[in-house]
Amino acid sequence: MTALDPPHLPGDEFRSAGLPVDRANTVGRHPTEPPEEIPELSEVDCPAELQETIERSMARYPDRHSASIPALWAVQRLYGWCTPEGIRQAAAVMRVTPAYLESVASFYDLFFLEPAGRHQVRVCTNISCWMRGGDELLAQFCEATGCDPAGAAHGGTVSPDGEFFVSGFECLGACDLAPMASVDERYFGPLDDGDVDLIVAALRSGGDVPADKALAERPLPGGPDSTDNPAVLNAKGPNR
């Protein structure tokens, strides 16, 4: 009789870099997980406000799954990034698998699946900004924050002090401000050397970023309206 030769059976070998052993699943099945593997709310200890926010989002759509991006935003706002625990909490509220939410989160550039810095700086390095010095602007932000330029240019990196996440980014929809950056979700540009230092210093000291380069303050580039076209001047409807 031939016993099965066991050379390639896993078991104790079921350990590898990047795949931590989940005891519950490898040694014996996790005793509480139902077959759908959707965490039960009682297991995840979801903060009430998070649960409320997600449930409110779910109610806004005809299908609860639509709340996945809002739910991930809520998790990220609460924990600073989409922590595995936060994802499990959201999954329990939404009644989906955590894998589903991680899959969604990893598709989008704005979700962090690793700890992020307290302040987030995204520098546009796309065509128009590149023509006007976007790469240099990124380098300046790296220098001012201490971020690793290589990391910043390839998906973003956190400064050693954990204060800043700096990332080169695709077009942010503000080529008129080139070179520009989005600092804590607000747009600034065109920025130069001095602006970078000012911004970083302001953020470090907990103050506001000087507003003079803010998109919010920008007038239309064409100056005041000078149309003399009667069809426009006599039009009905809005903006008349």
Next chain:
Amino acid sequence: MARPTPNRVTITVDGREIETDEGVMLIDAAKDGDVEIPFFCYDPKLGDPVGACRMCLVEIEGIPKLQTSCSTPVRDGMVVHTQTEQVKEAQNAVVEFLLVNHPLDCPVCDKGGECPLQDISMGWGPDRNRFVDNKRHFEKPVPLSPLIGIDRERCILCYRCVRFSQEVAEDSQLQLLERGDRTIVGTFDERPYIAPFTGNITELCPVGALTSYTYRFQARPWDIEQGGSVCTLCPSQCNVSFTVRDEQVKRVLDRENPEVDDGWLCDKGRYGFQAMYSPDRVLNPVLQSEGQAIPSEWGEAIELAVAGLAEAGSATAALVGDASNEEGFLVQLIARQVLGSADIDSRLAPGIDRSAAIELFAPDLAARTADIDTADLVLVVGTDPIQSAPSFDLRVRKAVRRHGTSLAVATDRPSALDGGATEVARYRPGAAAEWLEDLASRVEAGEEDGLAGLVREADDMVIVWGERIATGDRGAEALAALARLARASGLAESAESGLIAIPDIANGRGLMEVGCLPDAGPGLTAVDSGRDVEAIREGLEAGDIRALILFGVDPLRDLPDTEGWRRALEAADHVIAFSLSANDSTEFADVLFPLESHAEKDATVTHPDGRIQRVRPSARRPGEIRAGWLVLAEIAAELGLETGIDSAPSALAAVTEAVPFYAGLTDAEIGGRGVRWQDRPEAASFGGGGAEAPPPTANGSAPASSNGGGSRKAAEGSLVLGTYRDLWADSTTDLSPALNFLIPAQRLEISGADATRLGLSTGDEVSVRAGDRAVNATVAVRGSLDEGVCFMIEGTLAENANALVDGGPVPVEIGPPEIRVELVTAGADAAAEPGEAS
């Protein structure tokens, strides 16, 4: 809705006219006309086409851009070209793109030789590689689970595996992570992918990215042969194909049969083949002598067995479990005709009897498995298919997802199908009768609301019911109510409606039909009633029965009342056991015969929907194992009955002669896909055999008679215990090293309210007591459970819940685990304070 009959249309592909059904995807229609269009991502089993790989582009006259033939339904008169310059360029381009990031490690890849990417590159790709830059690199391979390794370098992102997880198994554990060419297949937080059906992804993968650890580096396509058979590890009886090298099974693949399994296998069926080569496998006859197991020659063993049976004569009983139709038939033949004993059973507990079987298995009430796909309503009663017959779980999910079928689930324990159900009903363990009676009355009364309304509205309805609703005090009433419900809902009138009974054991249906019931002979003919499984146990204890044939049954594991069975086996003068592997019960065997596995056997089995299927030998029988029919025929002959059986076909012939509605069936007719006996003219003879069944006697299939577990009255604060057989709680899991990680530990599922009341939380160790019996378990609080009930697993390797029950739900009390030990000395007092566990 009845299955639609589509219009026929004619299209032209590369100048050939092809007639096909309207709405069929072009790629399939072309195949019908022998035009092969290459593809990777397309698989109709995975749901709607996604058109991702772009391999199947073709030119359709009138449309300027190339179209994906996998997603284009045919229209009448469509003219298609698959060989034009434009198409060839596109095919070359797609293959070239796919190889941009695919390593050319074919020489060391397990898929080599049976790889669609290899084949398509060869047939439709460019002959040269212009890509000279770096490919993406990953560690090779990393475990995706203990069963499956993933080599991300080889992945061509066809998404078949993740679509399986999402759209078929619906476990949603396997997902795409990241985006673009950085996309990888993975799981949440890098955890293993563990679910009942994971192995299917290794077959779906068109490259060597997902491979089973059980098969890695085991063989090359030219070393192997494929042998088709049927998996007999559960009642689903999925069609399988064994990969055999050097006459040993190395791998199990699906052998798609849309009428049975839809082309999926559960992980038990796929990886459980390892049990065939376990050191615990019985390889030759074994005799018991002074507490020693002694391997023996066949002649001696048969002589000894025959002597014991002859000595006991009619005081012999037989229990049949893991057996083919032929084997079951021969066992009952020996008992009834040679030894003059009617004490034969193939059920785990008294339940469905002859009259119920005749009523509920009637051909006009029988549904075929594929009817589930197109039913308007599927009612699942008293079974959780994921545990009892996994492929039915996928079937029901598919109907709900793809056909919009309404699903109603009525079970004692929350089922895996609850999530997709329109109606979920929970009854207390053992109380299926009340629920069924209620529904039957509502349907009879023409009620329009709720489930009764759904039943009324449904043109086609399939009821999938677990035969265990027939057990317990009110089992017979549950069956009567089910029959009423079936008639009242008009199941008999619609060809695509009906019942499907899920038995507790793999060939439960076949064994009943070939005569392994105490009150029914072959073909469910009326016979003098013998004792049922419970009465057999009592008879053994009382000494009325002196010899016991155990054919593929492990009473100490599979049957309720473990202690009672231990006493019964001890009391028996002769135990003749047939078993695949050694177990607790075989230790009591005076003679132990080995059994064949489903890769070795040549026999038939009967699917729950009446499909007679053929198990074919693919691998060599290890050791001295002999065919089951051969051994039984020899024993019969030695006992003086010449059966005339000298081959597998003659064994089948003996069965078909005895079972009127199997009459004339041959291997050839069964073929590779099986045949439902209800579809043959001989089905008319069903139920016509012999006189009406005699009324149940106390000895026969009467309701449970004993209550060895002490008082049935629930004490204040105690819970009612229901049990279920976990998919993984069997010897296949124990004996297959690859599946060992799935061996379930005993757990006590209780509701949140009860947990709070008892001060318990998930993970606590407790002892569960019923009278003077106790079993240790780990607490699992489940939000979906009702207060007052709890569940444990029967058939676990250790701490088996069968030790607590005796044929029906019992009240139990819960205490800290130590109490169990004290129980022996301190008596009942120690059981007083259930709330003390913490």
Next chain:
Amino acid sequence: MTEPVHETRILLRHADDPALATLEGYRSFGGYETLERAVREMDPETIVQELEDSGLRGRGGAGFSMGKKVSFLPHGDETKYICCNADESEPGAFKDRELMQRNPHQLIEGIAISAYAAGSGHAFIFIRGEYDRQADILDRAIEEAYGAGFLGRDICGSGFDLELTVHRGAGAYICGEETALLDALEGKRGNPRLKPPFPAVKGLYGKPTLINNVETLSNVSHIIANGPEWFRSFGTEQSPGTKVVSVSGGVTRPGNYEVELGVPVGGLIDDLAGGPLPGHSIKAFYPGGSSSPVLTPDCLDLPYSFEAMADAGSMLGSGSIIVADDNVSIPHMALRTARFYHHESCGKCTPCREGTNWTVKMLERVVRGEATPMDLDIITSVQDNIVGNCLCVLGDSMAMPVSAMVRKFRDEFEQVIAEAAAAALPLDVNGATNGGGNGNGSGQAPWERLPLQGRPLPGEVSSG
């Protein structure tokens, strides 16, 4: 080019007035009067007809008739949805940002009228996650509109109900593709779907859905207020109306300019955006965002219209002009362009996923001097292999401009290869040193040497 090109502001009229973003301000300029009249006095068919007659073409890229699209929706009571595409992520485009920030109610009014015409009771605005501020502005405006009865139940007492939900994306250009947008809105990864079925038949949650760009929808109330003839009095026969054009890159005054369609491109760049930076001249320009094949200065005289741009072998697309002056190295610009699409490819279909990746790798070799002219042939051939074979047009959006650049500036590519090879500075992929440059005389950026584009994946081994 006698008369200087001037702006014709309809959508951007009064846009410098901060009050316009408030309900009160908007109403003081006549806002919501059209909605009120439409829901009370007009039947949906008339509105659809007027939209169709106006010839309004989609401003999101494809330029398809808005009225036709509405008319494709099934009639009847079944559930239908409207989605406003505010994903605006194409390099060079920033007009929707301006429109939403300065005049959110104009968009809301347009959506409400369109929803009424389409018979839809629930509308969504899918806005890119980066536009956090604009999303906040929309949220506030929507709240105001609900409060004033312009959204919600029984709008203006007409019995028409409309819910409007802002859905913030989270950073993925592909979500601007209409079917990917639907998936993202359904809470999935933003992968495009197979078409057919088209969204008008089977869209959001499987229901018929109308998807239009912010600017398209912002035009609606003006058309309904003034009639199709009025709208056709602007622009050209085939491109009626005005267009908010985003001009950026090598120009003195980058920004959004609203002009009648059909004004000369050169005039737009010179008269409005101030022309190239002092001392420089135009070498090439993208007429319709980074997805449009680049044009050379000989095309500056063409009228800026859908038809003229298409005739010139390019497209008007989203209406975003990116000017590359003589300081810009075209091969480096091609690389930037390709990198964007590589980064943003959703990965669902093979030609785009692998083709963008391969193209980036080849262009990196070009600017490093590690390529040969034969590689340029492979680049164009790979672009040809992408075009027409993808699931959506993101792949084509890279292939067309890249292939146009290689074909039109092949000499420059060969020169860059030669110079880079000669300079033996093999790893600079920024175009800063070797004669090319980006106009800012930047130094080398050594981190660009890394071949990976993001954080390593689990188990990923960096390729040597």
